[in-house]
Amino acid sequence: MTDSAAPTFACARYIKEIGRGPNGARALSHEDTYALYEAILEDRVSELELGAVLLAYRVKGETSAELAAMLSAAHRSFEPLHVQDGREHARPVSIPSYNGARKTPNLVPLLSLLLAREGVPVLVHGVTDDPGRVTSAAIFAELGIAHAASHDEIEDSLASRRLAFAPIAVLAPKLARLLALRRRMGVRNSTHTLVKILQPFADPGLRLVNYTHPEYRESLTGLFTEHPDAAAGGALLARGTEGEAVADTRRQVQVDWFHDGHVDTLISPEHSQPHAPPIELPETLDAATTARWIECVLRGDVPVPPAVVRQVEVIVDVVRKPVVDQANPI
Structure with missing residues (x-):
């Protein structure tokens, strides 16, 4: 009210x-x-x-121009994060996690931990619960990675372990209030798109941006190409896995890098891999099982899915490149 x-x-x-x-x-x-x-x-x-x-x-x-205006207002509604570069001057990466898993394991926590192991500061931000879905928040909790409870805790965690999970209510409470209206209204609103393209860093970092429906690919492409401020720091755009910005272990999808007023396709257009060797994944989707499987992967007992390996390689390569356009949308 x-x-x-x-x-x-x-x-x-x-x-x-x-x-x-x-x-x-x-x-x-x-x-x-x-x-x-x-x-x-x-x-x-x-x-x-x-x-x-x-x-x-x-x-x-929303048109791309309307998204750009909303994004500008959203950025001015919260305090941006200050993060030191990682090893070899790797810029920070933000991974939105607002969907969770229903049919395939949620591998966002695995992706973030692999990037952090490479010395890349990684912020995962999202909701803490979503009935019927396995959230990244729940998996991080099973892995013993506490949810940041304040702005300072987010920055401290990024500095000490190169990884932080920030509930959207902590990172950007005004946006969180609008997200919560979904349960009252029964449908999503523009804020659900905005949190997935949010630039949370004072010195713009790389964002992983995903889409599910083709029309969103078109509007996001228009946003990043027609409104340079919206692409500050760079953005990797790809079709999501159940709405999460992690590589799909079942197929290779196209990945486009928007940066410095340009767009480069870093991974070729999507195609299925029907003859690829089977990938060992968690037997069930619950948070505890997924967390234990991730621990096995990090120990080397289970191989990293090839699609995730490729995603990590691409991200690490991008964040270690110099940024020409440092325009700050905040």
């Missing part, structure tokens, strides 16, 4: 544009989109109008 003492932000003229349905809706200007999303983040929009705005965007979808 919006604080009655807080100034209200009238949304009628915005809803009139974005709420005309899939065929009649029009995109807002950058200035209007920024003002609207900033007001939403600051809790200056009534619940009635907030619901209308979120559902309108759910039906209409």
